[in-house]
Every structure is written in structure tokens, then in C-alpha cells.
Amino acid sequence: MDFDIKDIQLAEEGKLRIEWANQSMPVLNRIRKRFESEKPLNGVRLGACLHVTTETASLMQTLKAGGASVFLCASNPLSTQDDVAASLVKHDEIPVFAIKGEDNKTYYKHINSLLDNKPQYTMDDGADLVSTLHSERSELINEVKGGTEETTTGIIRLRSMAAEGVLKYPIIAVNDAQTKHFFDNRYGTGQSTIDGIIRATNRLLAGTHFVVCGYGWCGRGLAMRARGMGANVIVTEVDPVAALEAVMDGFGVMPIEDAAKIGDFFCTVTGNINVIRKEHFNVMKDGAIISNSGHFNVELDLDGLKELTKSTRYVRPFVEENVLEDGRRINVLGEGRLINLAAAEGHPSSVMDMSFANQALSIEYMVKSSVSLEKNVYPVPEKIDMQIAKEKLAAMGVTIDDLTPEQKEYLASWTMGT
Incomplete structure (x- = not known):
């Protein structure tokens, strides 16, 4: 297995920190359990350019549990947690190309190392993977069927590409999900x-x-x-x-x-x-x-x-x-x-639980639907957003009301007034 990380000896420390993060990610854990039995990503090659953190490791484990062959590189030269990268390589057999503090040359070498694996789907944070694929590695575009984008900056770049007619495959804007930007971005x-x-x-x-x-x-x-x-x-x-x-x-x-x-x-x-x-x-x-x-x-x-x-x-x-x-x-x-x-460890895992649940379910949706989608940027389906919110509430022990039949009828009617 090809990989490029700082030190494989850091794997045990990384494994413990990944386990700690998993304790606060109940929604993603439920998705992983279903993925293990249903294998909705079976046979899929998935290239992810994300911040290599404990929470990202939990997402990678979930995608692999769903049957995907996963490859990971860093989306920022300073965001990699080297012990997490080591653990993913040693314990999960996931190829990782990321070293904290890598220079720009190494950063893009790692993106290209990931692309050498010819991903069919991309998962990006900032759109560096997508832009490299469209510019330097355009010979691989025909392999790619769809993707997701994690953050505002990346979505701005991708919408610009779509507006200019140069985006070559459909991408879901995960950042625009309510359960992502309301919570991940704010809290x-x-x-x-x-x-x-x-x-x-x-x-x-x-x-x-x-x-x-x-x-x-x-x-x-x-x-x-x-x-x-x-x-x-x-x-x-x-x-x-x-x-x-x-x-x-x-x-x-x-x-x-x-x-x-x-x-x-x-x-x-x-x-x-x-x-x-x-x-x-x-x-x-x-x-x-x-x-x-x-x-x-x-x-x-x-x-x-x-x-x-x-x-x-x-x-x-x-x-x-x-x-x-x-x-x-x-x-x-x-x-x-x-x-x-x-200088810190990124977002708390309980918040990333919702963001990465969106990623996992959006990739599942993309695998099922990419053939019917145009080469554009799409929102996360509302059904996925609502499902994640319900599961997060349930994990927190919070219950809410349901509309009564009378209330549903009232909201659907134009004849009932004062």
C-alpha cells in the first residue's frame, strides 16, 4: 500500500484519539453500522482531500465500512494530525498522503498521489482536489462520476466553474446543509x-x-x-x-x-x-x-x-x-x-458528527444518482438534512412534537383562514 506520512510509530496514539472522537459521533456511528450491513459503496474508489483529524478518520472508517476503497490527502498543509494519519495507515489500511507542515510542493504532490489511484468520486474541502483534477490531471476526468464539497470557499470555486461551463461532474455542496453550516460553522x-x-x-x-x-x-x-x-x-x-x-x-x-x-x-x-x-x-x-x-x-x-x-x-x-x-x-x-x-484540533467531534454524516449520506446519494445529474453544484437533499437532525436529537435524548392531522391539513390548505 502506497502512503506518505510522518511516522508510522505514532499509530497507537492516533488510534486512542480516534476512539475518543468516535464516542461523540453517534449519528455517524449509526450510519457506519448500516453501511457495514448494506455495503452501499461496494467497489467504489473514493478520493478524499480533507483535514486529516480524528473526526475525518471516523468518516474514512465509515466509508470503508460501506465498501469503498478510500484514499486520503490533506486539504491544508498545517491541519494534519500525524498520529491520526499513522493510525489510518496501520490500523485501517487506508492510504494517507499527509504530513503536518508540508510545503506547497509536497502538498500538491500528495494530491497527485491520491489522484494516481483514479478515484471515481471525490470528497473535497476547499476544491484543491477538484481544481487539480480539472487542470493538471484532466486525463482522469472520465473516471469521475461525482463528488462532494465540505466548505464555503470550495463551493464558491465550484459554482464559478459550473457557471463557466468547465465543471465536468456533479458535486453536492455539503456546506449548504442546515445541519452543517448552522452548527459546524457557528458552534x-x-x-x-x-x-x-x-x-x-x-x-x-x-x-x-x-x-x-x-x-x-x-x-x-x-x-x-x-x-x-x-x-x-x-x-x-x-x-x-x-x-x-x-x-x-x-x-x-x-x-x-x-x-x-x-x-x-x-x-x-x-x-x-x-x-x-x-x-x-x-x-x-x-x-x-x-x-x-x-x-x-x-x-x-x-x-x-x-x-x-x-x-x-x-x-x-x-x-x-x-x-x-x-x-x-x-x-x-x-x-x-x-x-x-x-494551533488546535479543529471542531469538536460532536459538531463534526453532523457534518460528516452529511458527507457519508451525500456520497451514498451521489453513487445512486450521479448518472441522472447534470454537471453542476447541488444542495444536500432536504430528506438527508432532516434525517441527520432527527438522529442528532435522538442521540441527545431530546424529543419534539409531530404535526397533528388537523395541523397538516391546515398548512396544506388555502381555504382555511381566520
Whole structure:
């Protein structure tokens, strides 16, 4: 079996952590049990480009239980948990191509190593796998029947491809499922981003000015958690509706050029490019702390910061101090990459339980339906979304009401008024 990981000797440690994560993933565990008996993915070759974490390992085990031949590479150079990669190789015999801290050349070599296995279905987080497949490895496109995409950034890229008519197979936008973005993005990103920032810096948030760039679901969660830690939260936005919501939620809202002058902590969660730029770094306080929890580090204009910088050094793991010409220090966390995965462990497993349940059921749906689908980006079927919500509630011991026959009739009727 071909693979490329840091150290196979880390496998036992990884196995224990995967088991720990599995304890908080009841929905995915139920799906795995059904997959083991029904084998809905039997004979399928599935290439996954995801963050190599304990929760992802649980998903890989579930897909393999369903009969798939699974191949895994990292979707971010800093997000790999090396012990998890080792455990998947040794204990689950799943080929993994991922090493924490790999350079860009190795990152894309690993994506190509995965593609060498000629996947029939892809599972992506950020669309690097899909874009590489369409550009550098287009000779394999005819092998691919469908795929899924995990995150906002990837969906933006895929919808652009579809609009230009270059997307060559159907893909389900897992991120758009209510049980994914309402919970994973808000509660998962909110908690894990704060976790990553605190692990990297060991700084107190209470009483500081914490700038959240972007008030989508990730931004909402991050702003809520930062306020819960006692920070004075400032939101920057380009969408007037989102900005209005932030105001109504009690946060300060202002342009980034104003926030840059007063912020102590900054975190981008927009999915866009150069959100914090050279002119913003140029007016920041001495000691400002900069991080990103959007998918790619392009949210920060790191080249612009480099132009202002006379020297750099790592003062702590994941904290790069940039000393400007006038002596001010700007600290960038985790190379500007996803701080919740670079310096911490990503989302809690109970949240990823729903996200990866969506992935597993969406791939099952795609295997059954890809022949009838156009080359486009599709939402997760509502039936799957509702099924996952019901099973999560059941696992939490929560019951809800059912509509009475009278209520169903009322909702379906236009003749019954006041």
C-alpha cells in the first residue's frame, strides 16, 4: 500500500484519539453500522482531500465500512494530525498522503498521489482536489462520476466553474446543509478558533478589542464566543444585511481601516482575498495579533506585510513576530492558515458528527444518482438534512412534537383562514 506520512510509530496514539472522537459521533456511528450491513459503496474508489483529524478518520472508517476503497490527502498543509494519519495507515489500511507542515510542493504532490489511484468520486474541502483534477490531471476526468464539497470557499470555486461551463461532474455542496453550516460553522468554528488563538498565544481576551472580519455563520460563531470570553467585539463587513445583523446582535461595526487602529486581536472568516491588507497593517498597534479561520491564508495580505517588515522571528510555536521599520510588532498566527487546525484540533467531534454524516449520506446519494445529474453544484437533499437532525436529537435524548392531522391539513390548505 502506497502512503506518505510522518511516522508510522505514532499509530497507537492516533488510534486512542480516534476512539475518543468516535464516542461523540453517534449519528455517524449509526450510519457506519448500516453501511457495514448494506455495503452501499461496494467497489467504489473514493478520493478524499480533507483535514486529516480524528473526526475525518471516523468518516474514512465509515466509508470503508460501506465498501469503498478510500484514499486520503490533506486539504491544508498545517491541519494534519500525524498520529491520526499513522493510525489510518496501520490500523485501517487506508492510504494517507499527509504530513503536518508540508510545503506547497509536497502538498500538491500528495494530491497527485491520491489522484494516481483514479478515484471515481471525490470528497473535497476547499476544491484543491477538484481544481487539480480539472487542470493538471484532466486525463482522469472520465473516471469521475461525482463528488462532494465540505466548505464555503470550495463551493464558491465550484459554482464559478459550473457557471463557466468547465465543471465536468456533479458535486453536492455539503456546506449548504442546515445541519452543517448552522452548527459546524457557528458552534464549531466559534469554539475551535478561540481555542486555537488561546493555545497559540496564551493571551487573555477579556477587555481587549477583538476584530472579526466577516459576519457569515463562522463570523457569527466567533463573535459570540469572543464576547463570551469578555472581549469587546468589532465586526467588519461588506454586506449591509450582515452588518445590520451584527449591529442588532450588539456588536460594534466599522470599516476595517478604522478597526485596524484599535484592534488587539484580528481574525478573518470571509472566504475572500486580502481582507486585511498592507495599509491596515501599517496602522495597527504594537503587538497586534493576526489570525485567519477562513479556508485559505489569502485572506491576509502577507506579501504586503512582508514589504513593511524589517525582521521576523518565531517567538512561540505558531506565532511569527514581524518587526516593522518603526519597531512595531505584528504577530501572525499559524502562517495565516486556519488557526483552529494549525494551533488546535479543529471542531469538536460532536459538531463534526453532523457534518460528516452529511458527507457519508451525500456520497451514498451521489453513487445512486450521479448518472441522472447534470454537471453542476447541488444542495444536500432536504430528506438527508432532516434525517441527520432527527438522529442528532435522538442521540441527545431530546424529543419534539409531530404535526397533528388537523395541523397538516391546515398548512396544506388555502381555504382555511381566520
